[in-house]
Amino acid sequence: MSDARGGVLRRSRKDADTGPRASFRELLPYLFEHRAALVAVAFLSLASAAAGLAQPLLAGQVVGIVEAGGTLGMLVWVLVGLVVVGAILGGIQHYLLQRIGTAVVFSARRSLVRRMLRLPISEFDRRRTGDLVSRVGSDTTLLYAVITQGLLDALGSAILFVGSLIGMLLVDAVLLGLTLAVIVIALASGILLSSRIRPASLQQQERVGAVAAAVERAIGAIRTVRAANATERETDAIIVEAEAAKRAGYKVAKISAMVVPIAGIAMQVAFLVVIGVGGFRVASGAISIASLVTFILFLFMLIIPLGSVFGAVNSINQALGALGRIQEITNLPGETDEDAAIEPAAPVSTSAAIRFDDVRFTYAVPPVSPEGTNPPISGGSSVQSVTNATDSAAGTPEPEIREVLKGVTFEVPRGSRVALVGPSGAGKSTVFALIERFYDPDAGVVRLDGRDVRGMPRDELRAQIGYVEQDAPVLAGSLRDNLKLASPEATDAQCIQVLRDVNLGAVLDRDPAGLDAPVGEDGIMLSGGERQRLAIARALLAAPPILLLDESTSSLDGMNEQLLREAIDAVAHDRTLLVIAHRLSTVVDSDIIVVLEHGEVVGIGTHSELVSSTPLYRELAKHQLLV
Numbered sequence: 001m002s003d004a005r006g007g008v009l010r011r012s013r014k015d016a017d018t019g020p021r022a023s024f025r026e027l028l029p030y031l032f033e034h035r036a037a038l039v040a041v042a043f044l045s046l047a048s049a050a051a052g053l054a055q056p057l058l059a060g061q062v063v064g065i066v067e068a069g070g071t072l073g074m075l076v077w078v079l080v081g082l083v084v085v086g087a088i089l090g091g092i093q094h095y096l097l098q099r100i101g102t103a104v105v106f107s108a109r110r111s112l113v114r115r116m117l118r119l120p121i122s123e124f125d126r127r128r129t130g131d132l133v134s135r136v137g138s139d140t141t142l143l144y145a146v147i148t149q150g151l152l153d154a155l156g157s158a159i160l161f162v163g164s165l166i167g168m169l170l171v172d173a174v175l176l177g178l179t180l181a182v183i184v185i186a187l188a189s190g191i192l193l194s195s196r197i198r199p200a201s202l203q204q205q206e207r208v209g210a211v212a213a214a215v216e217r218a219i220g221a222i223r224t225v226r227a228a229n230a231t232e233r234e235t236d237a238i239i240v241e242a243e244a245a246k247r248a249g250y251k252v253a254k255i256s257a258m259v260v261p262i263a264g265i266a267m268q269v270a271f272l273v274v275i276g277v278g279g280f281r282v283a284s285g286a287i288s289i290a291s292l293v294t295f296i297l298f299l300f301m302l303i304i305p306l307g308s309v310f311g312a313v314n315s316i317n318q319a320l321g322a323l324g325r326i327q328e329i330t331n332l333p334g335e336t337d338e339d340a341a342i343e344p345a346a347p348v349s350t351s352a353a354i355r356f357d358d359v360r361f362t363y364a365v366p367p368v369s370p371e372g373t374n375p376p377i378s379g380g381s382s383v384q385s386v387t388n389a390t391d392s393a394a395g396t397p398e399p400e401i402r403e404v405l406k407g408v409t410f411e412v413p414r415g416s417r418v419a420l421v422g423p424s425g426a427g428k429s430t431v432f433a434l435i436e437r438f439y440d441p442d443a444g445v446v447r448l449d450g451r452d453v454r455g456m457p458r459d460e461l462r463a464q465i466g467y468v469e470q471d472a473p474v475l476a477g478s479l480r481d482n483l484k485l486a487s488p489e490a491t492d493a494q495c496i497q498v499l500r501d502v503n504l505g506a507v508l509d510r511d512p513a514g515l516d517a518p519v520g521e522d523g524i525m526l527s528g529g530e531r532q533r534l535a536i537a538r539a540l541l542a543a544p545p546i547l548l549l550d551e552s553t554s555s556l557d558g559m560n561e562q563l564l565r566e567a568i569d570a571v572a573h574d575r576t577l578l579v580i581a582h583r584l585s586t587v588v589d590s591d592i593i594v595v596l597e598h599g600e601v602v603g604i605g606t607h608s609e610l611v612s613s614t615p616l617y618r619e620l621a622k623h624q625l626l627v
């Protein structure tokens with residue numbers, strides 16, 4: 001595990017210095033998926049380039065015939081035909097490339113989303129949601145430009161370029177030599193400048209990510225922002241980020257603006273040279289006027305694509321910056337990738353559904369990064385990762401270490417109702433996170449039915465556990481969407497029944513849409529109590545043998561609390577229930593209460609036992625008027 005983590009750390013640290021950057025080679029797998037269409041495009045490019053290259057030759061002949069006073073006849077029609085065929089082939093080629101571009105964007109989005117949703121929870125702790133969203137939305141679209149504009153230009157231009165060179169060589173080698181001298185100088189300076197575009201464009205994409213993160217931050221808490229009269233300040237903060245993105249965009253524009261005119265200058269200089277020297281050679285009888293016209297037309301074919309090649313290099317450079325940001329995520333190990341290296345503890349025979357054996361856990365909190373991108377640690381749990389991060393390159397801010405569980409041991413007997421209580425920040429929710437394997441402990445063992453959870457496939461582990469989070473337990477969508485999240489096979493009748501079981505019948509009846517009634521973003525159309533009961537209904541529908549319930553800290557009124565208790569009773573029936581309780585009144589009748597303080601278990605027993613044995617519990621009970 002630590003090796004794999006170390007790998008991530010090393011990569012991240014490098015990225016912090018230089019920014020994630022992809023090489024052209026890394027773009028190839030995306031193109032390879034569409035190789036058949038790309039081969040077709042290559043053939044079309046060849047054909048349309050051939051049609052284009054034939055035009056100067058024919059035009060030269062036309063000039064020759066007109067000069068000699070002959071009639072043009074079919075030649076004009078062939079010329080017209082070539083123009084039309086060239087245009088049609090160009091159109092088809094364009095369509096194919098746009099299709100491929102769209103498909104490549106899709107593939108990139110698919111692999112990004114597949115990986116993103118499988119990242120370890122610690123990655124979400126340290127990354128900004130808006131930045132992740134922007135990678136899926138904005139970075140991927142830059143790949144479209146590289147395929148449609150970049151590839152089309154690069155391919156067609158390369159063929160035209162080489163073809164024109166051959167044509168010019170056949171017409172006049174001396175003129176070609178002079179032209180080439182001008183072009184080589186232009187190309188060299190263009191390439192030199194474009195290498196600076198990639199870092200600038202990467203920076204621009206990072207800034208766009210930061211804008212998205214800032215928008216997400218404000219909209220995610222829009223009510224709080226409004227209530228705090230902070231709308232102006234939040235708007236300004238987003239605009240500051242947007243301005244930084246604008247400045248980064250200006251920088252890209254400045255560099256590309258330097259590149260593009262080079263092609264124009266090269267064209268003008270080459271023309272002047274060709275017309276001057278060419279005129280002289282016509283006068284001296286070395287070449288005919290027809291040959292000079294042919295040469296000049298070839299020069300057009302050579303120089304115009306040169307401009308597009310510079311454009312193509314620009315867009316390829318931008319796309320590689322974006323691809324770097326995409327691959328920064330797709331190259332991260334997924335949640336299960338490190339499991340092979342884990343040696344789980346031997347199973348023990350026990351009557352406990354859940355058992356913690358001397359469990360220690362530390363969060364490594366990454367230093368704040370203004371860009372919303374990855375600070376150089378992997379976040380999460382292991383001491384190893386902390387050590388790796390702290391020995392990182394000089395100047396890198398060190399992560400804050402939070403030792404949250406300091407040797408926690410307790411058991412939840414099968415079929416029992418156990419409560420976890422303790423002051424805020426004692427580590428109660430972290431206990432749940434370790435049972436769900438959102439993180440793995442640094443030391444000690446978390447067991448489910450005697451088995452080390454690290455030895456169980458995550459899907460199997462989570463199928464046995466229902467988990468009701470403390471906050472935001474409802475997803476945007478309908479009542480049905482929420483209920484079927486954990487049990488997609490559930491029927492409407494089962495959904496309706498479970499809603500009634502948790503006292504949500506009224507919510508169902510009040511909306512004619514029934515199960516299709518929308519709950520709003522984060523369940524905003526429901527009350528706090530209703531949201532919690534809906535989350536409990538979801539857990540209940542999946543019928544897991546173990547239920548983890550992190551009670552909301554928000555105070556519920558007496559009526560709601562009664563409804564919640566009834567819902568919990570419905571849930572508790574026939575299963576193991578571990579509840580994090582903030583109101584002792586909901587847990588006084590638990591079989592066992594575990595008292596946690598500063599990451600340590602300071603008491604285990606029933607309510608009456610703890611009132612006499614554990615001062616902290618007695619204090620809590622006194623505050624809540626239970627003794």
Ligand SMILES: Nc1ncnc2c1ncn2[C@@H]1O[C@H](COP(=O)(O)OP(=O)(O)OP(=O)(O)O)[C@@H](O)[C@H]1O
Pocket residue numbers: 125363364365402404422423424425426427428429430431470
């Ligand atoms: N993802 C995280 N990254 C870093 N630190 C965290 C993370 N989650 C929790 N912590 C820290 O760990 C400590 C324990 O948090 P935890 O949520 O487990 O406490 P709790 O007992 O459930 O608190 P509460 O009753 O307020 O919900 C706190 O100091 C918290 O700041």
